[in-house]
Amino acid sequence: MTTTAAKPTAVTAPVDHAAGKSRVELKNVSRGFGEDWAREEVVRNLTFEIKPGDLTCIVGPSGCGKSTIVNMVAGYDHPDSGEILLNGQKVVGPAKDRMVVFQETALMPWQTTFDNVVFGPRLRHEGSRPEIEKEAHRLLEKVGLGEFKQKYPSQLSGGMQRRAELARALINRPLLLIMDEPFRGLDAMSRPLMQEFFLRLFEENRRTNLFVTSEIEEAIFLADRLVVLSNRPAQVRAVIEIPLPRPRQFHMMSSPEVFEIKRQALEILHDEAMKSFGGAAHFAHRGPAEHEARA
Amino acid sequence: MSAVTALPSQAPAPRVFKRRSKFERAVSSPRFWRGIAGILAFLALWEFGAWAKAGLGLEIPFFGKLPAPSAVAAAAAEVVVQPGYWWSWVESYKRVLGGFVIAMILGIPFGLALAVNKYFRDVFFPPFEILRPIPPLAWVPASLIFWPTNEMSIIFVTFLGAFFTIVINVLGGARTIDVRYLRAAQSMGATQWHLFSRVILPGTLPSIFTGAAVGMGITWNVVLAAEMVSGGGSQAGGGLGFFIWSSYMGGSMEHIIVGMISIGIAGYLSSALIRVLGERVMPWRRAF
Ligand SMILES: Nc1ncnc2c1ncn2[C@@H]1O[C@H](COP(=O)(O)OP(=O)(O)OP(=O)(O)O)[C@@H](O)[C@H]1O
Numbered sequence: 001m002t003t004t005a006a007k008p009t010a011v012t013a014p015v016d017h018a019a020g021k022s023r024v025e026l027k028n029v030s031r032g033f034g035e036d037w038a039r040e041e042v043v044r045n046l047t048f049e050i051k052p053g054d055l056t057c058i059v060g061p062s063g064c065g066k067s068t069i070v071n072m073v074a075g076y077d078h079p080d081s082g083e084i085l086l087n088g089q090k091v092v093g094p095a096k097d098r099m100v101v102f103q104e105t106a107l108m109p110w111q112t113t114f115d116n117v118v119f120g121p122r123l124r125h126e127g128s129r130p131e132i133e134k135e136a137h138r139l140l141e142k143v144g145l146g147e148f149k150q151k152y153p154s155q156l157s158g159g160m161q162r163r164a165e166l167a168r169a170l171i172n173r174p175l176l177l178i179m180d181e182p183f184r185g186l187d188a189m190s191r192p193l194m195q196e197f198f199l200r201l202f203e204e205n206r207r208t209n210l211f212v213t214s215e216i217e218e219a220i221f222l223a224d225r226l227v228v229l230s231n232r233p234a235q236v237r238a239v240i241e242i243p244l245p246r247p248r249q250f251h252m253m254s255s256p257e258v259f260e261i262k263r264q265a266l267e268i269l270h271d272e273a274m275k276s277f278g279g280a281a282h283f284a285h286r287g288p289a290e291h292e293a294r295a
Numbered sequence: 296m297s298a299v300t301a302l303p304s305q306a307p308a309p310r311v312f313k314r315r316s317k318f319e320r321a322v323s324s325p326r327f328w329r330g331i332a333g334i335l336a337f338l339a340l341w342e343f344g345a346w347a348k349a350g351l352g353l354e355i356p357f358f359g360k361l362p363a364p365s366a367v368a369a370a371a372a373e374v375v376v377q378p379g380y381w382w383s384w385v386e387s388y389k390r391v392l393g394g395f396v397i398a399m400i401l402g403i404p405f406g407l408a409l410a411v412n413k414y415f416r417d418v419f420f421p422p423f424e425i426l427r428p429i430p431p432l433a434w435v436p437a438s439l440i441f442w443p444t445n446e447m448s449i450i451f452v453t454f455l456g457a458f459f460t461i462v463i464n465v466l467g468g469a470r471t472i473d474v475r476y477l478r479a480a481q482s483m484g485a486t487q488w489h490l491f492s493r494v495i496l497p498g499t500l501p502s503i504f505t506g507a508a509v510g511m512g513i514t515w516n517v518v519l520a521a522e523m524v525s526g527g528g529s530q531a532g533g534g535l536g537f538f539i540w541s542s543y544m545g546g547s548m549e550h551i552i553v554g555m556i557s558i559g560i561a562g563y564l565s566s567a568l569i570r571v572l573g574e575r576v577m578p579w580r581r582a583f
């Protein structure tokens with residue numbers, strides 16, 4: 001089977017004090033690419049906050065600059081102006097306090113799943129070898145890959161790769177987990193399973209999470225807050241609180257509340273998507289609710 | 296239309312696989328036998344062509360000019376018991392492996408350095424690109440003058456044949472490593488050295504082996520040509536290239552073909568060696 005049980009296996013974890021206590025602030029962050037006349041602003045004057053223990057979803061039209069934001073928060077790229085703070089400290093480069101789960105698998109194909117997971121702690125010589133390995137075994141069991149430790153990433157299904165990547169990120173005990181459209185490309189069967197699996201994992205210790213998606217349903221199902229972005233250059237168009245209780249259940253998605261949130265968000269996204277269509281705007285007579293959140 | 300009924304899910308009975316060797320699996324597959332049939336048909340056509348000329352006075356194009364495979368086999372049987380023939384193998388292999396190993400030893404670090412260091416690339420890539428299009432054989436006269444012995448010039452030319460290919464492959468491979476691997480490693484605290492040894496190096500291995508396989512092929516070409524051009528050196532046995540050349544001088548078509556087949560086998564063994572090494576070094580490339 002490719003995707004298995006949607007529930008993280010309960011395995012006693014060492015207490016991770018950092019989880020759920022970290023705050024991220026973006027202050028007037030701008031970023032553009034290209035030289036002189038060809039310069040294009042991709043992110044403009046972006047300000048928002050991720051509260052400790054919150055799962056914040058960034059939703060926005062395709063190509064609006066979501067990955068650019070992720071890269072800056074992760075420290076791979078730097079704002080032209082403005083700053084990004086993690087617990088009050090300015091982000092200057094990549095570090096183990098912010099782990100990224102990328103859109104397509106970034107597991108290193110030349111290492112087994114197990115070696116991928118222990119990669120970080122081994123490099124940093126954190127703890128003894130048996131300690132590291134014990135923790136890796138625990139996490140792999142937790143994400144349901146106990147039997148696949150010695151497989152190479154190419155031998156795993158898409159859903160398994162995602163879970164292996166989660167394990168690889170979590171073993172580093174990041175203050176912030178960043179996920180850039182992690183479930184894009186999964187098939188229609190494994191996607192909801194992965195969403196639910198990830199939700200249970202998050203709700204266990206509420207590690208502060210920045211989650212990027214272009215699926216509005218997914219965003220509402222997972223998030224505490226939505227940050228809805230405009231078309232390029234990305235600006236905050238709306239911040240929507242999701243008042244659903246946790247643990248989240250699929251059936252909550254059919255409540256009138258959710259319907260109203262979805263309608264709001266889609267209306268904005270629809271506007272923005274139409275702008276990116278430019279000349280095609282006069283086709284915009286179709287209601288936003290019909291417009292699926294692919295945007 | 297019947298209503299949809301859920302089938303009770305049933306765990307498939309565990310299948311017992313008998314572990315079979317690669318050879319056993321090959322022999323039992325229809326592909327193997329089709330291949331054998333193809334080879335036999337080819338030999339039969341060849342034999343017929345040669346026989347048709349002698350027996351019927353009918354000259355079939357191409358095949359008619361060749362000695363029959365049976366005649367070649369007879370010549371081969373004669374040749375393989377002569378130590379001189381095996382010395383040709385040894386000579387050619389020494390040159391091929393000599394040039395090839397030196398090309399790997401110098402080419403891999405050079406290609407990696409080009410890939411990871413901008414300044415190194417700015418300085419060394421232009422001259423490299425100017426020298427690269429020169430066919431290895433164009434170097435033969437110059438290197439015969441430059442190097443004190445024939446042997447050294449053959450190895451040098453062989454080295455050049457593999458070197459450029461290996462460098463280009465290593466450079467290309469290292470430059471196209473997915474940035475996400477590097478980023479993920481950086482997030483996990485990798486130093487520059489870690490990035491190199493744990494990401495760039497393993498990430499380049501497939502390209503290194505591609506370069507090695509192509510380079511090995513070029514190496515054989517170059518060695519054989521160089522052996523023919525230079526007369527194969529003066530000492531005992533001049534290599535397989537010289538074997539063919541001297542068979543040609545001696546007017547023995549059978550021996551020419553024995554030499555050609557020998558080179559085919561030698562080349563095959565060399566690339567098989569690289570393939571086996573590749574599977575060893577890159578277990579993740581072995582699909583299940
Ligand atoms: N390093 C770069 N150099 C030049 N342009 C870039 C760079 N990175 C991103 N861009 C541009 O910025 C824009 C936004 O890209 P980005 O990948 O952030 O969008 P996205 O919202 O993540 O899109 P998607 O939905 O496709 O993932 C694109 O037009 C892209 O061409």
Ligand SMILES: [Mg+2]
Nearest residue numbers: 066067180181
């Ligand atoms: Mg993106």
